[in-house]
Amino acid sequence: MSASWRPAIAVVVVVVALTTLASACAPTGGGGGSTGVACPTPGAGQVRVAVVVDAIALGSSVASVVCVVVNSGASGVAALQARATLLGQPAPRFDVSGLLCAIDGAPIVPHCGDVGPNGFEYWSYWSGGSSWTYATTGPATRHLGDGAVEGWRFAAGGPQVAPASSPSFAQLVR
Numbered sequence: 703m704s705a706s707w708r709p710a711i712a713v714v715v716v717v718v719a720l721t722t723l724a725s726a727c728a729p730t731g732g733g734g735g736s737t738g739v740a741c742p743t744p745g746a747g748q749v750r751v752a753v754v755v756d757a758i759a760l761g762s763s764v765a766s767v768v769c770v771v772v773n774s775g776a777s778g779v780a781a782l783q784a785r786a787t788l789l790g791q792p793a794p795r796f797d798v799s800g801l802l803c804a805i806d807g808a809p810i811v812p813h814c815g816d817v818g819p820n821g822f823e824y825w826s827y828w829s830g831g832s833s834w835t836y837a838t839t840g841p842a843t844r845h846l847g848d849g850a851v852e853g854w855r856f857a858a859g860g861p862q863v864a865p866a867s868s869p870s871f872a873q874l875v876r
Contacts, residue, residue, distance in 0.1 A: 738875050740769070747774050752769050753785045754865045755865075765866050768789065805854055821859030
């Protein structure tokens, strides 16, 4: 095999591996009236994670709820990447400090942690359960178990506001 084909083959192997590790249903709004999204049964060593992305401040009409299956103990970054892969969206974009700059390509490059008219604009990170809790650590250090709920809401300055969705795995996923 020629050396020029090796990078292309490596990309295909990574995409196939990510697709194999992650599976989900179609995204839906995750509001209180939602019947929940379907979530595949995890295999040995895998867990189910509901990923909520609330981009209402960027023009989206509802929060997206997707259930992914990842390896047990995977990070919040891995769950977010699995979501992007499943939906055919761009990979999450981070700056050199680790700050999440974009989900699904929004906001567009070069925007990242900008100061807008109401304060800092950034993707706030939340963990679900019986209520939303603003994360005090980043997604790279969070290790997920079965039934975890990961939440992201774009904050356009102002006070921290939780995603516009239920924080409960049982209410988000069927």
